[in-house]
Amino acid sequence: MLSYVILGIQRFGARKVEGLLVAMIAVMCACFGVEVFMAKPDIAKIIDGLVVPRIPANATVQAVGIVGAVIMPHNLFLHSALVGTRRIKRSESVRKASIREANFYTTIESAVALLFSFIINATILIVFADIYSMDRGNTSIGSMVEEHLPGLIEAAELLRGAFGDIGPLLWAIGLLSSGQSSTATGTMAGQYLMEGMMRMRVSPWLRLFISRSISLVPTMLIGVLATSYLDQLDEWLNVLQSLALPFALIPTLKLAQSHVVMTSDFATSKYWRAFGWVTAAAIIALNVYLLLPLVFMLAARSFLSACAAYASFGLYLFFVGVLVLDSTD
Structure with a gap:
């Protein structure tokens, strides 16, 4: 209401x-x-x-x-x-x-x-x-x-x-x-x-x-x-928001620095670009720091688990890389 x-x-x-x-x-x-x-x-x-x-x-x-x-x-x-x-x-x-x-x-x-x-x-x-x-x-x-x-x-x-x-x-x-x-x-x-x-x-x-x-x-x-799992669900919902951050942050940074989109008058300066990309890199590194042990833990269980874990982790890094390398100009 x-x-x-x-x-x-x-x-x-x-x-x-x-x-x-x-x-x-x-x-x-x-x-x-x-x-x-x-x-x-x-x-x-x-x-x-x-x-x-x-x-x-x-x-x-x-x-x-x-x-x-x-x-x-x-x-x-x-x-x-x-x-x-x-x-x-x-x-x-x-x-x-x-x-x-x-x-x-x-x-x-x-x-x-x-x-x-x-x-x-x-x-x-x-x-x-x-x-x-x-x-x-x-x-x-x-x-x-x-x-x-x-x-x-x-x-x-x-x-x-x-x-x-x-x-x-x-x-x-x-x-x-x-x-x-x-x-x-x-x-x-x-x-x-x-x-x-x-x-x-x-x-x-x-x-x-x-x-x-x-x-x-x-x-x-x-x-x-699922009352006994509420805390784990709450934690991992916040974790998922962190994992999703690069997919919102990187396009925002690239659009903000684009002279085509923002024009030369309003595109971000090199100092703000550096600050933004350092922040994005820190968030991505923290996410990878969390994901790697989980990937290795799942990979140790079985061959199918290993395939699923490495494929999911690889896709995550691939899409992040595509966003970083794609040009807005």
């Missing part, structure tokens, strides 16, 4: 929708921020982890998943499309300056959005990491952590044991706001992609109805029948 409310607000302009999304982000930051304040983590260790990031040997999946959760591939297209929602002065004498101004402020908005996405994910990690390391004298937390590493199912009980009844309430409000903002941005990104790239104009409410009708049934089935 709230998704339709957001689409209704979109009729009054993109700025109104952006304001609503900012409000949702503020709710998430407030809820998770309060929990961080209540947890009282070691600030020195947090700063050390930010300055010198490290990936434990058994946390590669989580690390790659965080990349996908922070930099979602569809949002690359969404932030690029938001430039077109700004009012551009059409007079030839000021048109270029107006476009540069729109690009400048959209870049700031995108950077701030990514920063807050990182902060929100970081606060969740900090809160639960602090809870896991709490004094085991708290029997409700200690017994739960000793049995197995708690996940989404146990999160509410874990927070209640650490912070009282306010903990699960803040967690629920933050997650609801997160889910609704993610749904809204996904719908808007689909709208821009269909209209801009596929030249298909479908009413947003109809597209939302069709997409939700298709996705709701398998989602409900998974939620009811």
Whole structure:
């Protein structure tokens, strides 16, 4: 229902929708921020982890998943499309300056959005990491952590044991706001992609109805029948977003630097190109770092598993290579 409310607000302009999304982000930051304040983590260790990031040997999946959760591939297209929602002065004498101004402020908005996405994910990690390391004298937390590493199912009980009844309430409000903002941005990104790239104009409410009708049934089935696998599914959904990032990031970089598409006035400078390609290379390297052990593990099972694993990995690298080598000029 709230998704339709957001689409209704979109009729009054993109700025109104952006304001609503900012409000949702503020709710998430407030809820998770309060929990961080209540947890009282070691600030020195947090700063050390930010300055010198490290990936434990058994946390590669989580690390790659965080990349996908922070930099979602569809949002690359969404932030690029938001430039077109700004009012551009059409007079030839000021048109270029107006476009540069729109690009400048959209870049700031995108950077701030990514920063807050990182902060929100970081606060969740900090809160639960602090809870896991709490004094085991708290029997409700200690017994739960000793049995197995708690996940989404146990999160509410874990927070209640650490912070009282306010903990699960803040967690629920933050997650609801997160889910609704993610749904809204996904719908808007689909709208821009269909209209801009596929030249298909479908009413947003109809597209939302069709997409939700298709996705709701398998989602409900998974939620009811696969409760013991929810954490693994959630992790690998974020991992899949990271694996899909090159297929959104590389075309965006190539189009942004193309003098044919952007003209020489608005094509990215060599410094931004270098930054973009270094970032893309780092993401691809992190994905390969995750995939290689999985490929070797599957290859060791049987000949058919080896063929499937190496073929899938080869196709992934092949399509990434095609995107990198293809010329937009």
